[in-house]
Amino acid sequence: MxxxxxxxxxxxxxxxxxxxxxxxxxxxxxxxxxxxxxxxxxxxxxxxxxxxxxxxxxxxxxxxxxxxxxxxxxxxxxxxxxxxxxxxPSIVSSIQEPYIYSKNQYFNRTRKPSENVIAFLVASFAGDIRRAYNPYPKLGEKLFQLDERLGDNKITDIIIFHTGYPFRADITSIVHTTARNVLFVNVDHIFYKFSPGFDPHIRDPTWTQKGKWHYHHMCYFWFKQVFELKIIQRYRYMMRLDDDSGIEGKWPNVFEIIAKHRAVYLANMRIVDFEYVLPGTKLVRNLTIAFIKTYKITPQNPDMLAEVFNHTIETPGYWNNLEVMDLLFLRQPRIAEFTRLVDESMGVYLYRWGDAPLRFIILALFANATQILHREKLGLAYCHPC
Ligand SMILES: Nc1nc2c(ncn2[C@@H]2O[C@H](COP(=O)(O)OP(=O)(O)O)[C@@H](O)[C@H]2O)c(=O)[nH]1
Ligand SMILES: [Mg+2]
Incomplete structure (x- = not known):
């Protein structure tokens, strides 16, 4: 092989x-x-x-x-x-106010909320203010007048923001007085808050009405807090009416008028806060300038803004014991920023910057002249105090 x-x-x-x-x-x-x-x-x-x-x-x-x-x-x-x-901070609260009672509950019925709302703020007969009184009998009269005088077919909801609680008899009387739905919304959980960092013990106010800080709380409520309440998020226009103010004569449906004119505010007459009465009022000008510069704001109503700066001792405002506001407009982010800045400055509590001049500045910055309607020009009568 x-x-x-x-x-x-x-x-x-x-x-x-x-x-x-x-x-x-x-x-x-x-x-x-x-x-x-x-x-x-x-x-x-x-x-x-x-x-x-x-x-x-x-x-x-x-x-x-x-x-x-x-x-x-x-x-x-x-x-x-x-x-x-x-x-x-988040502007819009997602938490429903804890204590709400409505006429719908009282009559055990359901009804959709209206498009707009008429809002009051009242204290209860609780003795936590210097001159405690029961606001509900007078409020009942106001609601009756609204039904008679406001041409909205009595469909606009009423919200009564209140501290403390009305007695059962007060609720019964109110719900039977008006054809409208009424919501009683307790605001104790926010009303007594101060601007962050403010110490109410070591300071005394430049202005006192009812209680040491009550007037300031009221201003703070109408300037800031009310827009953060969940219950108002469902409404478009809000009429604010104080319990010592009232509409007189026949009023048309002002909500419709605002909408028709694409306006954002119905203004009451112009008033001023004087520096010698409320020291520190004019310091709001520094804050306004700082805001305009930082956020590069082009004021929509330069004439109105000039009124804020042109007088040495006067700060103007619309007397907002009666006002109608476009809630969508007032909840816009830039206005929330301005509000936050005012809150951080503590000006409401330090100098009693009122909600009226602050609202005036907001309107001067963000609303043009055609977006503001004037009660007097519309020939609508009103009273205060009454
Ligand atoms: N809950 C509550 N409401 C208040 C307080 N102070 C004022 N208000 C309400 O806020 C509105 C305006 O108050 P008012 O005293 O008439 O203010 P003025 O017209 O600016 O002097 C009214 O409807 C009052 O009922 C308060 O301390 N607590
Ligand atoms: Mg008043």
Whole structure:
């Protein structure tokens, strides 16, 4: 038998093996070359993907902070203005006010809320104010007058914001007085709050009515807190009427008039707060300037704004014991920012900045002349005190 190894030494086969090895080598080189190219290509891709991801993360990071962080202005009243950032507060509460009682509940019926609302604020006969009185009998008269005098077909809901609680007899009397739905909304959980950082013990107010800080709480309520209540989010226009104010003669449906004119506010007559009566009133000007500069606001009503700055001792306002407001307009973010700034300055409690001059400034900044209707020009009569 022949040995296999002997056959392998034929010269032809040797050449074949070498050719085979060459092919193998060239295949290996090709393969390595391709792997190298592929790795380089992959490295480039990974590099690009990393760059894109990092950019995306950076964009996301700043976007998130743009939403949650924003400038806050510190106004020291020596006219020094600084900017800083802090968390944005939520304007619209998602928590229903804890104690609400409605005429619908009283009669055990359901009825949809109206489009607009008429709101009162009253204290209860509780003795927590210097001259405690029962506001409900007089309020009943006002509601009766509204049914008689306001041409809205008696469909607009009434909200009575109250501290303390009406007695059962007061509720019964009110719900039988008017054809409208009435909601009694207790506001004890917010009414007695102060601007953050304000210390009510160590300071005395520049103005007192009813109780040490009661008037300030009232201003704070109508300037800021009322717009944060969940119950008013369902309404478009809100008429505010104080319990010592009333409409006289026949009034048309003012809500419809505002809507028709695309207005945002029905103003009562103009009044002024005097610096010598309320020291610190005019400091609101520094805050307004700081706000305009920081937020690059173009005032919509320059003439009106000039009125805020043109008098040495007077700060103007519309006497808002009667007013009709577009709630959508007043809840816009820029106005919420202004409100936040006023809150942080503590001006309502330090200097008794009233809700009337503050509202006037907001209107001067954000509403043009055609968006403000005037009660007197519409020939609508009213009384206060009455
Ligand atoms: N719950 C409550 N309501 C108040 C208080 N002070 C004023 N109000 C209400 O806020 C509205 C305006 O008050 P008012 O004393 O007439 O203010 P003025 O006309 O600016 O002097 C009225 O409807 C009052 O019933 C208070 O301390 N507590
Ligand atoms: Mg009054």
């Amino acid at each position: 022949m040995e296999t190894s002997e056959i392998g030494y034929s010269p032809n086969e040797d050449q074949g093996v070498q050719a085979f090895i060459r092919t193998l080598n060239s295949l290996r080189n090709d393969f390595l070359q391709k792997i190298k190219q592929y790795t380089e290509c992959l490295r480039e891709k990974i590099f690009l993907i990393s760059i894109s991801s990092i950019s995306l993360l950076i964009v996301l990071f700043f976007y998130t902070f743009a939403i949650y962080l924003q400038p806050i202005i510190f106004v020291d009243f020596n006219k020094h203005v600084m900017s800083k950032t802090m968390l944005k």
